[in-house]
Amino acid sequence: MWDPDQYIRYADLRLRPAIDLLTRVELQSPRRIVDLGCGVGNVTQMIAERWPRAELTGIDSSREMLARARELPDDIDWVQADIANWSPTGPLDLVFSNAALHFVDDEHAHLLPKLLQSVTPGGVLAIQMPRNFGEPSHTLMYDAAREGPWRDRLTPLMRPPPVAEPEHYYDILAPSASSLEIWETVYLQVLQGDDPIAEWTGATWGEPLLEALDDDERQAYEADYKRRLRAAYPRRSDGTTLFPFRRLFIIAMR
Ligand SMILES: C[S@@+](CC[C@H](N)C(=O)[O-])C[C@H]1O[C@@H](n2cnc3c(N)ncnc32)[C@H](O)[C@@H]1O
Known part of the structure; x- marks a missing residue:
């Protein structure tokens, strides 16, 4: 959740x-x-500000996130749906997705060309997904899962990296794109506080693992993961923790 x-x-x-x-x-x-x-709709709100006359719909599978989005003042249609089964009711000019498609249980090789087909000719599919799954922030989470007493319960919940190499996205989108731009950016994120990387990943990628543990186990698991993180991303003398984070961007025009 x-x-x-x-x-x-x-x-x-x-x-x-x-x-x-x-x-x-x-x-x-x-x-x-x-x-x-x-x-929670904060990016949707920026889209509304950029194109105030557009008819805008926000789609999410989480009732909790949408409840928060519905508190926003903008005239945006909020719809609860699973992206894997979603199909638009009419032609679209822009399908935008920030930091979400890596959660969808549908092969990108199937999903992304389908999404590009849902925009009109001259329309755009714009996507951003994290690609940090091979970095210690993510691998240590699974190491701590594999190497503890909770191994049997957590191992089946571990997912293979859901975002492929940039070249893969070129191969699956180029056949139906009139133009295609793909790039990566590594953001050097400067985090404050105790164990900020565990806070970051726990809120997203770690959710299914944490939910499968009872309170005591969760505490023990998190303590182990944080210990590993502190060795990989030592806190600096100014109190900050630097967290380099790679993200993949795709802009495909039909
Ligand atoms: C990391 S958040 C990104 C939210 C927003 N796009 C942003 O940039 O702030 C990922 C969102 O994707 C939603 N999500 C995950 N899997 C989904 C699916 N299969 N269908 C619809 N929404 C999904 C989650 O509920 C969550 O709100």
């Missing part, structure tokens, strides 16, 4: 890539826009 409060704790850092993606979409006046995996 998604916890809106935990997620928005690092909203500034999580918003930066969304802004970088949004700025690179060159559409002048898209009429119908969908934000897939809109969460």
Whole structure:
């Protein structure tokens, strides 16, 4: 279950890539826009500010996140749906998705070309996904799961890295794109406080593991994961922890 409060704790850092993606979409006046995996709606709100006359829909599978989104003042349609089974009711000019498609249980080789087909010719599919799954922030989480007494329960919940190499996305989208731009950015995130990386990953990628443990186990598991993280990302003399985070961007025009 998604916890809106935990997620928005690092909203500034999580918003930066969304802004970088949004700025690179060159559409002048898209009429119908969908934000897939809109969460609490703060990125959807930025989309509304950029194109105030567009008809805008935010889609998310989490009732809790959408409840928070519905508190926003904007005229946005909020719809609860699973992106894997979602299909648009009419032609779209922009399908936007920030930090969500890596959670969807559908092969990207199937899902992304389908999403590109859902925009009109000249329309755009704009996606940002994290690609940090091979870095200690993520591998240590699974090491702590594999090497503790909870191994049998947690191992089946571990997912293979859900985001492929950039070249894969070129191969699956190029056949139906009139233009295709793919790039990566590594953000050097400067975090404050105790064990900030565990806080960050626990709110997203670690959720299913934490939910499978009882309170005592969760404490013991988190203590082990944090110990490993502190060795991999030592706190600096100024009190900060540097967390390099790689993200993949795709802008495909149909
Ligand atoms: C990391 S948040 C990103 C939220 C927002 N796009 C942002 O940039 O702040 C991921 C969101 O994707 C949603 N999500 C995950 N899997 C989904 C699915 N299969 N269908 C719809 N939404 C999904 C989650 O509920 C969550 O709100």
